[in-house]
Amino acid sequence: MSISQIIDGKRVIVKKPELLAPAGNLEKLKVAVHYGADAVFIGGQEYGLRSNADNFTLEEMAEGVQFAKQYGAKIYVTTNIYAHNENIPGLEDYLRGLESVGVHGIIVADPLIIETARRVAPKLEVHLSTQQSLTNWKAVQFWKEEGLERVVLARETSAEEIREIKEKVDIEIETFIHGAMCIAYSGRCVLSNHMTARDSNRGGCCQSCRWDYDLYKLEGDEALALFDETDDPFAMSPKDLNLIQSIPKMIELGIDSLKIEGRMKSIHYVATVVSVYRKVIDAYCADPDNFVIRKEWLDELDKCANRDTAPAFFEGVPGYKEQMFGVHSKKTTYDFVGLVLDYDKQTGIVTLQQRNFFKPGDEVEFFGPEIENFTQVIEKIWDEEGNELDAARHPLQIVRFKVDREVFPYNMMRKGH
Amino acid sequence: MKKPELLVTPTSVAHMEQLAQAGADAVIIGEQRYGLRLAGEFSRQDVADAMQVARKYGVRVYVAMNALFHNDKVDELSDYVRFLAEQQVDAIVFGDPAVLMTVREVAPHMKLHWNTETTATNWYACNYWGRKGAKRAVLARELNMEEIIDIKHHAEVEIEVQVHGMTCMFQSKRSLIGNYFEYQGKFMEVQQMKYAKGLFLYDKERDNKYPIFEDENGTHIMSPNDICIIDELGDMIDAEIDSFKIDGVLHEPEYITEVTKLYRRAIDLCAENREQYEEEKGELLARIEAIQPKHRPLDTGFFFKETVY
Numbered sequence: 001m002s003i004s005q006i007i008d009g010k011r012v013i014v015k016k017p018e019l020l021a022p023a024g025n026l027e028k029l030k031v032a033v034h035y036g037a038d039a040v041f042i043g044g045q046e047y048g049l050r051s052n053a054d055n056f057t058l059e060e061m062a063e064g065v066q067f068a069k070q071y072g073a074k075i076y077v078t079t080n081i082y083a084h085n086e087n088i089p090g091l092e093d094y095l096r097g098l099e100s101v102g103v104h105g106i107i108v109a110d111p112l113i114i115e116t117a118r119r120v121a122p123k124l125e126v127h128l129s130t131q132q133s134l135t136n137w138k139a140v141q142f143w144k145e146e147g148l149e150r151v152v153l154a155r156e157t158s159a160e161e162i163r164e165i166k167e168k169v170d171i172e173i174e175t176f177i178h179g180a181m182c183i184a185y186s187g188r189c190v191l192s193n194h195m196t197a198r199d200s201n202r203g204g205c206c207q208s209c210r211w212d213y214d215l216y217k218l219e220g221d222e223a224l225a226l227f228d229e230t231d232d233p234f235a236m237s238p239k240d241l242n243l244i245q246s247i248p249k250m251i252e253l254g255i256d257s258l259k260i261e262g263r264m265k266s267i268h269y270v271a272t273v274v275s276v277y278r279k280v281i282d283a284y285c286a287d288p289d290n291f292v293i294r295k296e297w298l299d300e301l302d303k304c305a306n307r308d309t310a311p312a313f314f315e316g317v318p319g320y321k322e323q324m325f326g327v328h329s330k331k332t333t334y335d336f337v338g339l340v341l342d343y344d345k346q347t348g349i350v351t352l353q354q355r356n357f358f359k360p361g362d363e364v365e366f367f368g369p370e371i372e373n374f375t376q377v378i379e380k381i382w383d384e385e386g387n388e389l390d391a392a393r394h395p396l397q398i399v400r401f402k403v404d405r406e407v408f409p410y411n412m413m414r415k416g417h
Numbered sequence: 418m419k420k421p422e423l424l425v426t427p428t429s430v431a432h433m434e435q436l437a438q439a440g441a442d443a444v445i446i447g448e449q450r451y452g453l454r455l456a457g458e459f460s461r462q463d464v465a466d467a468m469q470v471a472r473k474y475g476v477r478v479y480v481a482m483n484a485l486f487h488n489d490k491v492d493e494l495s496d497y498v499r500f501l502a503e504q505q506v507d508a509i510v511f512g513d514p515a516v517l518m519t520v521r522e523v524a525p526h527m528k529l530h531w532n533t534e535t536t537a538t539n540w541y542a543c544n545y546w547g548r549k550g551a552k553r554a555v556l557a558r559e560l561n562m563e564e565i566i567d568i569k570h571h572a573e574v575e576i577e578v579q580v581h582g583m584t585c586m587f588q589s590k591r592s593l594i595g596n597y598f599e600y601q602g603k604f605m606e607v608q609q610m611k612y613a614k615g616l617f618l619y620d621k622e623r624d625n626k627y628p629i630f631e632d633e634n635g636t637h638i639m640s641p642n643d644i645c646i647i648d649e650l651g652d653m654i655d656a657e658i659d660s661f662k663i664d665g666v667l668h669e670p671e672y673i674t675e676v677t678k679l680y681r682r683a684i685d686l687c688a689e690n691r692e693q694y695e696e697e698k699g700e701l702l703a704r705i706e707a708i709q710p711k712h713r714p715l716d717t718g719f720f721f722k723e724t725v726y
Contacts, residue, residue, distance in 0.1 A: 051726050082538045084560070085567050109536070111545035135487045135513075138494075142514035154485075156590040161488050185485055185635075188535050189587045193559045194640055195623060197724050201535065204726030209587070211620075213627075215597060218615035221711055223626075226610070231601055234618060236593050236636075313590070320596035 003254050004288065013285035017250070018257040020076075020174065021274045025054040028270050029064045029075075034410045035271045035369050036278030039074040040064070041107060043263055046094055047079040047087070049131070051203035053263050062101040074104035078263075079117075080129035082187065082201040083110050095121040107152065109187060114146070125149045127174065131187040131201070137165040144171045150256065155181050155241070156313050163253055172256040177243040178273055178301075179261025181312065183209050183236050183323075210237045210328060232326035239322050242309030244301060245293060247280050250314075252288075265306075268336030268355075271412055272304040275369055300373070303334040303414065337364060338413035341398070343406060350403045358415055359391035366403070368411030376403055420688045421653070422660040424479070424577065425677050428457035430466045432670040437474035439674050440681030443660070444471075445479045445510065449632045450490075451497060452481025452510070453534070454585055454639075456665040456673065461500060468504050477507040482516045483532050484634050485588075494519040502527055508552065517550055528552045530577065534585055535559070540571035547574035553659065558584040558644070562720045566656040575659035580646050581676060582664035583628065584718065587638035594631050617712075626712055628667055639667065644718035645705055647680055648698035650687045668710075675708055 003015045021037035023029035032040045042064065043055045056064065056077075065075050077098050081087065095117050098106060105125030108114050109132050117124050127150040128134065128143050135154045143151050150172035153162065157175070166173060182189060190200055191208040198204030212233035216223040227233065241261070243250065250258060258281070260273050276297050284291045301309075307329055310322040337358045342351040358364065360378050367373045381389045381401045392399045422442040427433035433444055446459040446467055459467060464480065471478045480501050486494065494516060501509060502524035511517055512533035520527050531537065531546040532555035543554035553575035556565060569576045595611040603610070617626040618638065625641035650661070663680060665673035679701050686694035709715055 082536045082542075082557075084538050085540060085564055085571075088539065088541065110539070110542055112539055112541035115541075115545065133485055135485050136491050136515050137488055138491045138515035138518050139486075139513055142518050157487070164488050183591060183593075184587045184589045188485070188533070190535055190557075190559050191586050191638070193719070193724055194586050195620070195625075197722060199559065199724045199726040201538070202726035204724075213618035213620060215594070215629075216617055216619055216626075217613060218617060218712060223617075223619075223712075226616075227601070234597050236589070236591075238591075318591060320600040323591075323593075323596055323600070325597075325600050 003252055010287065011289055013251055013288055015254060016281065016285050017255055019274065019277055019281055020257050020259040021270060022179075022260060022263040022265065023064075023270065024050075024263045024265070026056065026060045026064055028267050030067055031267050031271050031410060032274050033068050033071045033073045035274040037073060037274050039076060039104070039257070040068060041076040041078055041259075041263070043078050044094070044098070046090070047081050047083070047113065049078060049080055049201075049203045049205070050263050058097050058101055061098070061103060065102040069102075075102075076105045076107055076125075076127065077103050078107045078129070079113050080107050080109040080131050081203060082131070083112050084202070087202070088112065091116050092120045095124065099123050105149070114148070118147070127172075128152060129186075130154060130176070133185040133187050135161070137168040140165050140169045140171060144169055150174055152176075152259070154185060156185060158316070159246070159249055159253065159314050162255065166254050173254075174257035174259055175250070175255055175314075176241055176261055177247065177250070177258045177277065178241055179265075180240050180307070181238055181261065183238045235323065235325045237324045237328065238312070238318075239310040239324055240305070240307045241312050242301065243311055243314055244276070244280060244297065246311060246314055247277070248284050248288065248291060251281070251284055266304075266336060267339075268334075268412060268414065269304045269306075272300060272367070275367065276300050278369070296373070300367075304332060305330065306332065334365075334414045334416050336412060337415045338392070338399075340366075340368070340407050340409055340411040340413065342409060343403070345406060348402050348404065349400050350407055351398060351400050352413065354392040354394060354397040354399055356415070357391065357393060358413075362415055364413050364415045366405075366407050366411055366413050368408060370408045371405070371411060374405055376405075418654065418688045419657050420684060421658050422477075423677070423680055423684055424660050424662040425673065426456035426663065426665040427467075428665070428670045428673070430459070430463050430470060432457065432674070433467055433476075434470050434474070435670070435674045436677050437470060437476045439677040441476060441677050443477035443479060443507070445481055445662075447481035447510075449634060451484055451494075453483050453512075453588070453634055454637055454666050455481055456668070464501070464504055464506070468506065479508045479510055479530060480506050481510045483510050483512040483534070486513050486515050491515055495523045498524050498527065510555070511551075521550065530555060531574075532577075538564075540568040543568060543576070544571070544573045547572075553577055555579075555662075559719050559724065561722060561724075562649075562652055565658070565720075566652060569656045569658055577660035577662055578653060578658050579644060579664055579718075580650070580653075580661045581680065582643050582668070583666055583713075584640045584644065584664070585637055586627070586640055588635055590635040592631060593636040594629060630667075640718075642714045642716040642718075643709070644720075645702065645715040646717055646720055647683045647705060648702045649717065649720065650683055651691065651694070654684070654687050672708055672710070676705060679704055
């Protein structure tokens, strides 16, 4: 299938990639779908790689699947641990459960889980996780012959390598476009096991790669410091991935699914990143030959960034500028302060759920899939009973105030600081 | 009682001969273009020479092709596999399915050992790769004794376990040492320093030293301690584990030879005269402690450790 066609004298993209978003809980799932994700990946109570995340019960998954269906979106469940013997009992029931609630597919690394799913839950699509660190076309060919529908490539693969893989093997390719990533080949790092006795390949990763170390050289029995006292310590913390500039190239390569990382990330992060990439993909596909990246999209991504970002391996070999030395994170410039529940067009009054402190006089920004971003200075704030408030102080408190432009449920309000 | 194979890592052909004399049953060799974290670099000529030594001593030779390959090396895999088949090496060690596919195409009778280092964590996965053509699975080092023995009970393939030496904790494609020197502005020193020997990362909180090095496959970070279970071999010998490996990466050849001799003695005693083994094992351990480099403490790896997640 060709990627583009000429329609009415204009080239348009006919093979639009899936935009795949993370969701750590049901609310984030709904937001991801509402903000334009074509598919969402979530974790269950077991067999996933974020044992610290909220993670979904089967009931929540069922609700998520039903919600996603209304939008034509799919749900994938990460079951990408490398299992130990003790994880085998219970696996069959778990996979049958996923199939029974209508989950579309699972993301898997361990052949145990691949083959068990085939046997007991054959309706589930099986996608090979990036934990397998797939870096060449012949390995991809192997997994195609094993009957997998899709593979997630290693984050170490370049655009040129993906082009060749696409040419040689007819299988769906999923790649990461945004978010935090391993600095090691995924699945090939057990720092966490050695340093904290937490199993990285079963969801216990303590992110030892984000710590500082001192680099020495052994000369006989003496250790020679390879840094001065004023130098930043040795670090191997990667900047977060950001491939917004490469989306056109990725679409032209025919990559089937573009994946945003971050099941541990906030609802604000999910909404912001999904909505930006939704706009980029849609704009490029509608008119690829006149497409430009808009500055407001870049600014928007920056509003929720936890770290500096870089394109990593897709555009070349990352050097020291794609790592972080001396700093561990960057302060986000915006707080998520409220979620729109309702808006009365007659009165211009919004009903909103408080997510962070705000007060009259604050300048806030609204954003969401139905609206262009706009700023608003908040005047009087009332509670549900109509009592005027000096500030919206309480988490999840329902408040009302006037907003000049129309807003819609699930729109978000953020505040700079 | 069935004896496990004693598998060791020579640093050169000459060293391989010493290891054979020290009692090794098998060796793992190769070159970093295809294999990961080898004790020595063996060119094709070295492999041919190693086969001569192997025939003389009746030692088996396994060649490492367990790197993660990018497209650029896929086409040359078949040439190397053909070469190894001509040399009649005893097995090829692989992690990347591209190697398995290549062997099927050009040397279907070649034995394969599956070794990804970190992902052989359950018996089902071992048997899966067995059904795909592997004769042996090399277990992840992050397993405990009970898990290892349970895997062996369910295994349809040979099981190899590392009993001594350093293990790899981390592999990145990035040039992490080179990048640090560049970040420090020491551009002139990068090429010279990034391949320097004896580099380690110091972890203040744990007072650990992690060896770190770069090669063609990226940056590797190694465990702070050397596994040594020369005095704890009984359960695995009873379970008929097929191969015990001593990994000598980043160690001196004399050290590897001495450790090989001691494990030879330990395995023979443990299999043939358990009482004598129990009596002597403390001394065998003491003899390893005596030659252990100062910066490399011994421990028992994950054999008796509880891991959570």
